[in-house]
Amino acid sequence: MKHFLDINTTDPADLRSIIDSALARKQARAGRPKGMPDDDLALEGRMVALIFEKPSTRTRVSFDVGVRQMGGQTMVLSGKEMQLGHGETIADTARVLSRYVDLIMIRTFEEAVLLELAEFADVPVINGLTDRSHPCQIMADILTFEEHRGPIAGKKVVWSGDGNNVCASFLHAAGQFGFDLTFTGPQVLDPEDVFVGEARRKGAQITIERDPFKAVEGADLVVTDTWLSMHDSQSAQERRHNLLRPYQVNEELMKAAGPEALFMHCLPAHRGEEATSAVMDGPQSVIFDEAENRLHVQKAIMRWCLAG
Ligand code: CP
Numbered sequence: 001m002k003h004f005l006d007i008n009t010t011d012p013a014d015l016r017s018i019i020d021s022a023l024a025r026k027q028a029r030a031g032r033p034k035g036m037p038d039d040d041l042a043l044e045g046r047m048v049a050l051i052f053e054k055p056s057t058r059t060r061v062s063f064d065v066g067v068r069q070m071g072g073q074t075m076v077l078s079g080k081e082m083q084l085g086h087g088e089t090i091a092d093t094a095r096v097l098s099r100y101v102d103l104i105m106i107r108t109f110e111e112a113v114l115l116e117l118a119e120f121a122d123v124p125v126i127n128g129l130t131d132r133s134h135p136c137q138i139m140a141d142i143l144t145f146e147e148h149r150g151p152i153a154g155k156k157v158v159w160s161g162d163g164n165n166v167c168a169s170f171l172h173a174a175g176q177f178g179f180d181l182t183f184t185g186p187q188v189l190d191p192e193d194v195f196v197g198e199a200r201r202k203g204a205q206i207t208i209e210r211d212p213f214k215a216v217e218g219a220d221l222v223v224t225d226t227w228l229s230m231h232d233s234q235s236a237q238e239r240r241h242n243l244l245r246p247y248q249v250n251e252e253l254m255k256a257a258g259p260e261a262l263f264m265h266c267l268p269a270h271r272g273e274e275a276t277s278a279v280m281d282g283p284q285s286v287i288f289d290e291a292e293n294r295l296h297v298q299k300a301i302m303r304w305c306l307a308g
Contacts, residue, residue, distance in 0.1 A: 001118075001121075001122070001123075001124060002124055002304060002305045002306075002307075003118045003121075003124050003125045003126070003305070004124070004125075004126045004127060004135065004136075004301050004304070004305055005114060005115070005118055005125065005126075005127050005135070006127060006133050006135050006169070006172060007133075007135045007138060007139070007169055007172035007173050007176055008172035008175060008176060008198060010135075010176070012176045012177070014304060015139070015176055015177065016177075017304070018139060018297065018300045018301055018304050019139065019142055019143050019146065019297070019300070021300040021303065021304075022139075022143050022293070022296040022297040022299065022300035023143060023146070023147065023296070025038070025296065025299065025300065026143075026293075026296040029069075034065060034069075035068070036069075037068070037069055037070070037071050038069050038070055038071070041070060041071030042070045042071070042302075042303050042306070043067055043070035043071050043072030043102075043302065043306070044070075044071035044072065045071075045072070046067075046070075046071075046072040046073070046102040046103065046306070047072065047073050047074075047075070047100065047101045047102055047103075048063070048067045048072055048073070048074045048075075048101060048102065048103045048104075048105065048302070049074075049075055049077060049097055049100075049101040049103070049104045049105070050063050050064065050074055050075070050076045050077065050105045050128075051077045051078075051079060051082070051084070051104065051105065051106040051107065051108070051128075052076070052077070052078055052079060052106075052107045052128075053078075053079030053080075053084070053106075053107060053108045053109060053113075054107050054108070054109065054129070054230045054231075055230070056107055056128070056129075057268065058266075058267060058291055058294050059105075059107060059128045059129065059136065059294065060076065062291075062294040062295040062298055063105055063128070063298055064076065065295055066295050066298050066299040066302065067302070069299065070299060070302070070303075072102075075101070079108065084113075085113060089116075090113055090116040090117055090120070091116055091119070091120040092120075093117070094116070094117045094118075094119070094120035094121040094125075095120055095121075095122075097121065097123070098121050098122035098123045101123060102123055102306065103123055103124050103125075103126070103302060103305060103306065104117065104121060104123060104124070104125045104126070105125075105126040105128045106125065106126070106127070106128055107128035107129045107130075108129075108130055109130065109131050109231055110130065110131060111130045111131065111132045111133070113130070114127055114130050124305035124306065126298075126301060126302070126305065129165065130165065131165055131229075131231040132165050132168055133165050133168050133169045133172065134165050134166045134168075134169050134266070135169050135172070136294060136297065136298055136301065137166060137169065137266045137290075137294065138166070138169040138170055138172070138173045139173075139297045139298075139301065140290055140291075140293040140294045140296075140297045140298075141170075141173075141223070141264055141266070141290055141293075142173060142177060143293045143296065143297050144264065144286050144289045144290045144293050145220075145221055145262065145264075145286075147289065147293075148262055148286060148289075149220060149221075149262065152177050152178075152179045153177060153178040153179060154178065154179060154180075155179045155180070155220040155221065156179070156180045156181075156182065156218055156219050156220050156221070157170060157174070157179055157180065157181045157182070157219070157220065157221045157223060158181075158182045158183075158184060158215050158216050158219040158221065158222045158223065158257070159181060159182070159183050159184070159185070159223050159224070160184050160185065160212055160215065160216070160222060160223070160224045160247045160248075160249055160253070161184075161185050161189075161224045161225060161227065161244055161247045161249075161274055162185060162189045162225060162226075162227060162229070162240070162244060163183060163185055163189050163190045163191030163192070164189075164191075164225060164229050165229065165231075166225050166266055167183065167191050167195075167225070168191055168192065168195045170223065171191055171195040171196060171198070171199045171204075171206065172195065172198070172199070174199045174202075174204035174206065175198055175199040175200075175201070175202030175203070175204050176202065178203065178204065179204065180204060180205040180206070180207070181199065181204060181205075181206050181207075182206075182207040182208075182209055182215045182216075182219070183196075183206070183207070183208050183209070183215075184208075184209050184210065184211070184212045184214075184215035184216075184247060185210075185244070185247050186210075186243040186244065186247075187210070188243065189240075189243060189244070190208065196208075212246065212247050212253055213253065213256045216253055216254075216256050216257035216261070217256065217257075218258070219257040219258070219261045220260070220261060220262070221261060221262045221263075221264060222249055222253070222254065222257050222261055222262070222263050222264070223263075223264045223265070224247070224248075224249045224265055224274045224275055225265065225266060225274060226268070226269065226270055226273070226274055227240050227241055227244045227270070227273055227274055228240055241273070244274065247274075248273070248274060248275065248276065249263065249274065249275040249276070249279050250275070250276045250278070250279060251276065251278050251279060251282070253279075254279055254282070254284055259284070261284060262284055262285075262286050263275070263279055263280070263282070263284045263285045263286070263287070264285075264286060264287060264290055265280065265285075265287050265290075266290065267287060267290070267291055269287075
C-alpha cells in the first residue's frame with residue numbers, strides 16, 4: 001500500500017520522481033483548458049473520497065480538479081457529516097470506505113486520525129494536512145522553487161514566524177531533498193525538536209536564528225505562514241501577534257534577503273500581518289505559482305499512490 005502520509009516517511013527517490021513527473025505533466029498540459037482531461041486518463045474508473053474536517057479552498061479544489069483531469073470521480077465529505085471518530089471508530093470508517101473508493105485524501109486535526117485511517121484502509125491514504133504537517137503543500141513549494149531556480153538541493157530556505165505544521169513539513173523536506181533551513185521566530189514558537197533533529201540527522205543544516213535580518217542573509221527562499229493556524233485558539237491571537245510581529249516579511253526583510261530570494265506563502269494569508277501586500281504582490285513572490293502547483297503535484301502523488 002502506497003500511502004502519502006508525510007515527506008519524511010516517503011523514500012527520497014519516490015519524492016524526486018513525484019516532483020519530476022508533476023513538472024513533466026504540467027508542461028505537457030500547458031495552455032489546455034482546466035476542464036479538459038489528460039490524454040492518458042490515469043484515474044479512469046476510480047473514485048476518490050476527499051474528507052475535510054477543517055476548511056479549505058486550495059486543497060479541496062485542486063484535488064477535485066486533479067482527479068477529474070485524470071478521468072476519475074470524487075466525493076467531497078465533511079467530517080462533521082460523517083461518523084468518523086464519533087459515531088464509529090476511525091478503523092471502521094477506514095474499512096468501510098475501502099469498500100467504496102479507490103483512494104482517500106483526508107484533512108484532519110490529530111495526526112493519530114490520519115495514521116489510524118491509513119493503518120486500517122485497504123486503499124491509499126493521502127495527508128491533506130494535520131495539526132503536525134502539510135506534505136502536499138511543501139511538495140508544491142519544491143516544484144515551484146525548482147521551476148524558478150533549479151534544483152533545491154544545497155539551497156538556503158528561511159522560515160520566518162511560527163514553527164507550525166507547514167514549517168514541520170519544510171523540515172521534513174530539508175532532510176529528504178538536501179537543502180538547508182534557517183528558522184527565525186520567537187523561541188516559544190520554535191518547531192518541535194523531533195523535526196529539527198531528524199532533518200539534521202539526515203544531513204540538512206538547520207539553524208535557529210532569532211534575528212530575522214541575520215537569518216535571511218544569503219537566502220534563496222523566504223517563507224512564512226499565518227500567525228494563527230486553524231488548530232490554534234482564537235484567545236491566543238493577541239499574544240501570538242505580539243510575539244510574531246518582528247518576524248513579518250516586509251520589503252525591508254526581503255531587501256536584506258537580496259533580489260534573488262523568492263518569497264512563498266502557502267495561503268490563505270492575512271495581508272499586513274505575517275507578510276505585507278508589497279511583498280506578496282512584489283517581483284520576488286511566487287505565491288500563486290505555489291497554489292497552482294498544488295494541482296500538478298497532487299496529481300503526481302495520486303498517480304504514485306495508485307501505481308503498482
Ligand atoms: N494552503 C492550503 O492548504 O490552503 P487551503 O487551506 O485553502 O486548502
